[in-house]
Amino acid sequence: MDNMDATQDKRLFLIDAYAMIFRGYYALIRNPRLTSAGLDTSAIFGFTNSLIELIRRERPTHLAVVFDVGEASIRTTDFLEYKANRSETPEAITAAIPYIHRILQAMHIPILGVAGYEADDVIGTIACKAEKEGYTTFMVTPDKDFAQLVTDKIKIYKPGLKGSEVEILGVEEVKAKYQIEDPKQVIDFLAMMGDSVDNIPGLEGVGEKTAMKFLKEYGSIENLLANTHELKGKLKEKVEASAERGILSKKLATIICDAPVEFHQEQYDLETPDFEKVKEVFDEIEFRRLYDNLYRAFAPIVSGNTTVTNVEITVTEITPQQKVAQAVGQLDLFATYEELDQAAGNKSTIEHNDHLYQFVDNPKAQKMLVRNLLQQRVVCFDTETTSLNELEAELVGMSFSYKKGLAYYVPVSEDQGEALQTLEIFRPFFEKEDLVKVAHNLKFDYKILRRYNITVKGAMFDTMIAHYLLNPDGRHGMDYLSEIYLGYKPVSIETIIGKKGKNQGNFRDADLRTQTDYAAEDADVTFQLYELFAPQLKKENLEDLFFNIEMPLMEVLAKMELAGISLDEKWLAQESIDLENDLKQLEQKIFELSGEEFNVNSPKQLGEILFEKLQLDPKAKKTKTGQYATSEDILQKLAAKHEIIQHILEYRTYQKLKSTYVDALPSQIEKSDNRVHTNFSQTTAATGRLASVNPNLQNIPIRTLRGQQIRGAFVAGEGKKIISADYSQIELRLIAEISGEDNMIKAFQNGEDIHASTAAKLFNIPLEEVSKIQRSQAKTVNFGILYGQGAFALAEQTGLSRSEAKQMIEAYFETYSKLKAYMAEQVKKAREIGYVETILGRKRHLKDITSNNFVVRAHAERNAVNAPIQGSAADVVKMAMIKIQKELEKEKLKTRMLLQVHDELVFESPLDEVEVATNIIKMEMENAIETQVPLLVEVGVGDNWLEAH
């Protein structure tokens, strides 16, 4: 882990402050750190954390931080647009600077900056001067421009972030990366290809690839420009035309090494910080763990930079001769656990502060471990397997932790019989009701253990779900959470089994010590996350939702996923052939009509055919990447202009059906039981909905006739039926309920068709006289309201004019006035307390609601309206699922819940159970919660999913 030669005593680290601050800020953008007063401290945290990590890892002898000091630089006088493309600095960063300055001052770290010069130039100048004094300089920055300064004694140090390792670029690395002879050529490289961030124009028509080629051939931009006669065609013209720009670019890209700054080495000595002053600042911005890390980084190091303290206890089989001593031996071992506990909990010394990870590979020791575990109130566990697919994965080991820094690893044999024996030892632990079993992504472990006949029972706590409830918009990976909340970066699985892909190795092939360190660390980290999240859930009133909805639901989902659903493979195979034929015919027709053969699947090529060759729309819209937009709604508007459009739309539909469903689904059938097993992600959708992946079974077609047929391929097994039950208009019913909008409530209570009823009110006509078009328009408005859409989007969807759409919305709010009030109230609430919530108290934080950027704020406002509705509907369905599962199990029925599609549940039921199951399902769904608006559920039964509708 040490990258430096420790004997070398003059190692200077120069930190490019803004680059590091930006990097830290954006790394946390999806999970910003906020103080209780609402101050965004992501940038401060990111920077400080990296700084401490750097000191801990590298123990620099000399260190300084370099800032830009504003004011025009030399370059701006040459080229006014320089850096014009840099987006405005986020508020959180501007606000961070004073704090970072204070922290640096308290740490006695010099802050450098020269007015009129960029940080790059200051770093370059000092690095050059330090080189003459015999220093090795590390320029700490992610910015590739610095590569030009690299020499034997000057290197780039790219700190690791988000799972990436620290990267040090010396001469050889730079040469290899850019395929050049000398790092100085990086300047030519940048001058040729340009850099949009720094607004270096570069040569026209030259990108990364061409620049590399040119450098190999010509060595420098000057030499290239002197020999442009050797180039050909368009490229020649472009390069020649932009020659002057190229020369200027070189000037812009060159980092100055003679800025007016002196190198007073004695000022850069790394000194011991003023811990108290640092703590003062940390307290102010509510950094708690970082202080420990800081303290540790400066604490004397016992043995090099090692932070791992490993104590191995291997219990060998007891021989007959030793039998007499057996009882004593067990006692001794037991005592050892206690000792280890104490050692781990003792924070006073560095050696024991870190961790104690040990493997337990002997049945006798394992039994004692279990005895020990059973005495705990809360234990965290984790399973290691050969695969991420729970149905194929074999258990390789299990780890356990119930105290910070202490964890045990139990390897599990490849031999199935031995594996089952090991698991038997741990059964009492997994089944103990009042012992809280903590894990990260517990559903995975639950499913793995099910295959070894172990059902995890009783109290459970999934740290991934916990964090999802605390911050649903964030990321929830364990490594990520560890870095953010614990300031600790766990070993990446990729360092053990290699990068993703076909060459990825197997966890079982790692040696026991490696397995132990990795697995134990996961359990340890997860336990620490538990300690952090559990009180947080309580504080935020999310315990009910967590323990009574999400955790029980996790079990239901695990069972659904294990059950899987049957497919009619024969039909799918035939349909694939049929679609292939239809597609060929359509393609032929499209080629004829366009007079050219091209790839219809390429939106880029299609756009060029339609708008350049056929000139179908002189004002064709472009996408943000500059292509012609060819989305369905745009093509639909052109349908009257050219016959080809219809064929293209039909082609696209069939292509989608074939590639996404008809061909993809059969390949996902699990061999062991001939069924497809989707995965329901409980932590993906920020509103509380589930997401279905691998494959996604929540977007099986239903709208079109041909699409519907695919539902027919989801079939019931022998002697069984498919039951489908879906809520009718659940979101509209809930918005009526929550807002107390009596006009809408009445319509639902009277069993009216809500869209027709809305139309009647909007157009002020009797219900019977509502036309199809009017109903459809009212339907669009109803949905628009759910999504928080405005007049613009409504006009876009209905084909009405902007003012007509506006009138329509006004009329809508007049009829449903309480709805309008409710929506305004949600936005106001979000602005005041920072979040909105569902009927079960599920929160969604909307920090953008106060943004000064109109687009960003409007988005947050739509979320403020939509999230409680979509989320409450999700709450209701989840409650129904838990109740149904409970009832089915209580009645010992063989009916299985298979799928959830947001407002629909799909079951497979033996013929003789269909009636009773149907009753249970309808009853539990309609009565999932108490409401004054009736919740209506439609249930259907059939041999396949299509028939069941």
Next chain:
DNA sequence: GCGACACC
């Protein structure tokens, strides 16, 4: 990474 399109 983007555009398109399948679902609720």
Next chain:
DNA sequence: GGTGTCGC
């Protein structure tokens, strides 16, 4: 408004 997957 919320998703996931496909092909480029």
